[in-house]
Amino acid sequence: MHLSEQSETMVKALTDVQKQMWESWMGLMRTVPSGMPVSPGVANQWRDLATQALKGWTTEGEQVAKDLSQRLATTQDCVLRFLELSLSSWNAVAPKVEAGEDWHAVLAKYIEQVREQFMLSPQGMQKATQDSGELWGLYLEEWQKLVQPWAMSLQRAPWRVGQASTGDGSALVELMNLYGNAYERTFGRLIESPSLGHTRELNEDLLKGFAAWMDYRQASFAYQVELGETWTRAFEEFIRKLISQTEKGETVQSLRQLLFQWIDVIDQVFAKVFRSDDYIRLQGHLLNTAMTYRLRERDIVEAFLKTSHIPSRSELDEAYRRIYHLRKDVKELKRELHDIKAELSSQAKRKPAGG
Amino acid sequence: MQLPFYLSPEQTMRELIDLNRKVVSGIERLSHIRDKDIQVGVSPKEEIYREDNLVLYRFTPMVEKPFHIPILIVYALVNRPYMVDLQEDRSLVRNLLQQGMDVYLIDWGYPGRGDRWLTLDDYINGYINDCVDVVRQRHGLEQINLLGICQGGTFSLCYTALHPEKVKNLITMVTPVDFHVKEGVPNLWAGCSTGGQTMDVDVLVDAFGNIPGEFMNLGFLMLKPFQLGLGKYLEMIDILDNDEKLLNFLRMEEWIFDSPDQAGETYRQFMKDFYQGNKLIRGFVKIGTKTVDLTQVRAPVLNVYAEQDHLVPPASSIALERCVGTTDYTLRSFPVGHIGMYVSGKVQRDLPPTIVKWLRDRG
Numbered sequence: 091m092h093l094s095e096q097s098e099t100m101v102k103a104l105t106d107v108q109k110q111m112w113e114s115w116m117g118l119m120r121t122v123p124s125g126m127p128v129s130p131g132v133a134n135q136w137r138d139l140a141t142q143a144l145k146g147w148t149t150e151g152e153q154v155a156k157d158l159s160q161r162l163a164t165t166q167d168c169v170l171r172f173l174e175l176s177l178s179s180w181n182a183v184a185p186k187v188e189a190g191e192d193w194h195a196v197l198a199k200y201i202e203q204v205r206e207q208f209m210l211s212p213q214g215m216q217k218a219t220q221d222s223g224e225l226w227g228l229y230l231e232e233w234q235k236l237v238q239p240w241a242m243s244l245q246r247a248p249w250r251v252g253q254a255s256t257g258d259g260s261a262l263v264e265l266m267n268l269y270g271n272a273y274e275r276t277f278g279r280l281i282e283s284p285s286l287g288h289t290r291e292l293n294e295d296l297l298k299g300f301a302a303w304m305d306y307r308q309a310s311f312a313y314q315v316e317l318g319e320t321w322t323r324a325f326e327e328f329i330r331k332l333i334s335q336t337e338k339g340e341t342v343q344s345l346r347q348l349l350f351q352w353i354d355v356i357d358q359v360f361a362k363v364f365r366s367d368d369y370i371r372l373q374g375h376l377l378n379t380a381m382t383y384r385l386r387e388r389d390i391v392e393a394f395l396k397t398s399h400i401p402s403r404s405e406l407d408e409a410y411r412r413i414y415h416l417r418k419d420v421k422e423l424k425r426e427l428h429d430i431k432a433e434l435s436s437q438a439k440r441k442p443a444g445g
Numbered sequence: 446m447q448l449p450f451y452l453s454p455e456q457t458m459r460e461l462i463d464l465n466r467k468v469v470s471g472i473e474r475l476s477h478i479r480d481k482d483i484q485v486g487v488s489p490k491e492e493i494y495r496e497d498n499l500v501l502y503r504f505t506p507m508v509e510k511p512f513h514i515p516i517l518i519v520y521a522l523v524n525r526p527y528m529v530d531l532q533e534d535r536s537l538v539r540n541l542l543q544q545g546m547d548v549y550l551i552d553w554g555y556p557g558r559g560d561r562w563l564t565l566d567d568y569i570n571g572y573i574n575d576c577v578d579v580v581r582q583r584h585g586l587e588q589i590n591l592l593g594i595c596q597g598g599t600f601s602l603c604y605t606a607l608h609p610e611k612v613k614n615l616i617t618m619v620t621p622v623d624f625h626v627k628e629g630v631p632n633l634w635a636g637c638s639t640g641g642q643t644m645d646v647d648v649l650v651d652a653f654g655n656i657p658g659e660f661m662n663l664g665f666l667m668l669k670p671f672q673l674g675l676g677k678y679l680e681m682i683d684i685l686d687n688d689e690k691l692l693n694f695l696r697m698e699e700w701i702f703d704s705p706d707q708a709g710e711t712y713r714q715f716m717k718d719f720y721q722g723n724k725l726i727r728g729f730v731k732i733g734t735k736t737v738d739l740t741q742v743r744a745p746v747l748n749v750y751a752e753q754d755h756l757v758p759p760a761s762s763i764a765l766e767r768c769v770g771t772t773d774y775t776l777r778s779f780p781v782g783h784i785g786m787y788v789s790g791k792v793q794r795d796l797p798p799t800i801v802k803w804l805r806d807r808g
Contacts, residue, residue, distance in 0.1 A: 157702065354672075370636070373634065377649065381652035407561065407654060410561065410562060411562050414560075
C-alpha cells in the first residue's frame with residue numbers, strides 16, 4: 091500500500107471510529123436519568139456527548155469519581171487529537187516521500203512549518219496587544235466580567251449605591267473621554283453613576299490596575315511564546331526519536347505505543363525547559379505580574395466596597411490579624427496561669443501540715 | 446522506505462474503539478461509586494487533643510503492651526496526613542502498630558482565611574510542642590520519638606533543635622534539608638539558581654492571603670505535566686474493570702487532589718527562609734525568637750530518603766548528616782519516588798521493620 095493510500099485509509103478509519111464512538115456515547119446518553127439534550131452540530135459531536143453524558147451519569151456520584159470521569163473523557167479527547175496531529179503530519183509528508191524526496195529533509199521542513207504556525211499566533215497577538223488602545227478595551231472587558239454581577243446585585247439592593255454616596259462624577263466623565271468609547275461601552279456604564287465618589291483615588295487605582303494588567307498580559311504572552319517553542323521542540327524531538335528507531339529497524343506498531351513514546355519525550359523536553367533559568371525567570375515574572383494585577387484589582391474592588399459600606403478583604407484580614415494576636419495572648423496567659431497554679435500547688439504540698 | 450510509525454488503519458481503529466468502550470463502561474462504573482467505597486485513613490484511632498484546626502490522634506495499639514516510647518508522626522502541611530494510613534495494605538501506621546509501636550499522628554486540618562497569620566513559630570513552638578507535651582504527659586515520659594515526613598520532617602528537625610530535651614529519637618522521611626540542591630525543580634522554581642529574579646513570595650502571599658491548595662497542586666503536576674495529566678489516565682483505563690485496582694487508584698486521586706490551603710505567613714517564611722535563603726543548613730532560620738541550630742540535634746537520627754524522589758532530591762535529604770550534632774546518625778534509602786515511600790510494596794515491607802528495629806535498639 092502506498093503511503094498516501096495508507097494515509098487516506100487511516101483518515102477514513104478515524105471517521106468511522108468517530109461514528110462508532112458517537113453511537114456508544116449515544117447509548118450511554120439514553121440511559122442518563124435526566125435525559126440531557128443532544129447538542130447539534132456535525133463535527134466532533136461525540137465530544138459534546140461525552141461531556142453531557144458524564145455530567146448526567148455522575149450527577150449523584152462521588153466527587154473523586156466525577157473528577158476521574160472528566161479526566162477519562164479528556165484523555166480520550168487527547169488521544170484523538172494526538173492521532174489527528176500525527177495524521178496531519180503524515181499527510182503532509184507522505185506524498186513527498188513517495189515522490190522520492192529525502193524524508194528526513196521533508197520532516198525537518200514540516201517541523202519548521204509547524205513551528206512557524208505555532209509561533210506566529212502568540213507573536214501576532216503580542217504585537218496586536220502592544221497597541222494600548224486595544225489593550226485598554228481588553229482590560230475593560232475583563233473588568234466588566236468581574237464587576238457586572240456585583241454591580242447588578244448592588245443596584246437591586248434597596249440601599250442603592252447612588253443614594254449612599256456624595257462623590258463627584260465629573261472626573262469619571264473626563265476619564266471616559268480620555269479612554270474613549272471602549273471605556274464607555276464597558277466599565278464606564280458600571281460606574282457612571284454619580285454615586286461612586288472618591289473618583290480621584292479610583293482613577294489612580296484604575297490606572298495602576300491598567301498598568302499591572304498590561305504587565306501581566308505581556309508576561310503571559312512571553313510565557314506562551316516559550317511554551318509554544320517548547321511544544322514545537324518536543325514534537326521535533328518525538329519525530330527524531332521515531333526516525334532513530336526506524337533506522338535501527340524498530341517501527342512503532344500501535345497507537346498506544348506511539349502515545350506513550352510521545353508522552354515520554356514531551357515530558358523530557360518540558361522537564362529540561364522547566365529547569366532552565368530563562369523559563370524560571372519567565373514563569374516567575376508571569377506569576378509576579380499576575381499577583382500584582384490581583385492586588386491592584388483588589389484596590390479597585392475595595393474602593394467600591396468602601397463607598398458602599400461593605401467590609402473589604404483587607405479589613406477582614408486586619409480583623410483576623412487582631413483576633414490571631416488575641417488568640418496567641420490568651421494561649422500564653424493560659425500557659426502562665428497553668429504554671430502558676432502548678433507552682434502554688436507544689437508550694438502547698440511542701441508546707442508542713444497543720445501550719 | 447517507510448515512515449517512522451506504521452499504524453495499520455484496522456489496528457488503530459480497533460484500538461480506538463477499545464479505548465472508547467473502556468472509557469464509556471468505566472464512566473458507567475465510576476457513576477456507581479460512592480464515598481463509602483473510597484475509605485481512607487482506615488486504622489482505628491481516637492482523638493486525644495484538639496487545638497484550633499489541629500487534631501492529635503492516637504491509633505489503637507495492635508499489641509497488648511506496645512513499645513514504651515510512642516512515636517508522634519508529623520506530616521507536611523501540603524496534602525493530608527492520611528497518606529500514612531491510606532488503606533489496609535498500604536499503611537505505614539498499620540505496619541508500625543503491628544510491630545508493637547504506639548503511634549500518634551498530627552492532623553493539621555484545613556486552614557481558613559482566619560488562619561493566614563499563623564507563623565512557623567505557631568506550628569513548631571506552638572502546635573507541635575503542645576502535641577509533644579500531651580503525649581509526654583499521657584505516657585509520663587520526658588522524651589518521645591518523632592517521625593517527621595517531608596516538610597513535617599523539616600519541622601521536626603527545627604523542633605528537635607529547639608527542644609532537644611523532649612525528643613528521644615528523631616526519624617526524618619523524604620525530608621528537604623538543603624533547599625539549594627539543583628536537582629529539585631521545586632528548588633529551582635523557588636529561585637535557588639535565579640535568586641530574586643523568580644517568584645516574589647511577598648506579592649504572592651499579599652495577593653492570595655492563604656496560598657490555595659489548587660495552586661500548590663498545579664505546581665506539583667507541572668513537574669511531569671503529561672505523565673500526570675494524560676499518561677496516568679491512559680494507564681488507568683486498563684484497570685477500570687478491576688474493582689480493587691480502581692478503588693486503589695481513586696484513593697490516590699483523592700489524596701493527590703485533597704490539598705489544604707497554606708497559611709499565608711507560614712508559607713511566606715518557609716519559602717523565603719528555607720527555599721530561597723537556604724537558611725536551615727546555614728544556621729540562620731529563626732523560629733519565634735530563637736535561631737535553629739541543627740548542631741543542637743543530639744538525639745539519634747534515622748534519615749530515610751527515596752532514591753528517585755523528584756520533589757525532594759536525595760542530595761537535599763542526605764545533606765542532613767553534615768548539619769546535625771548527633772553522633773548516632775543512620776541513613777537509609779529505598780529505590781522509589783516520593784510517593785512510592787508511602788505506597789510501594791517493597792517500602793511497606795521493609796521500612797516499618799527498619800524503623801522499629803532502629804527504635805528498639807535505642808529504647
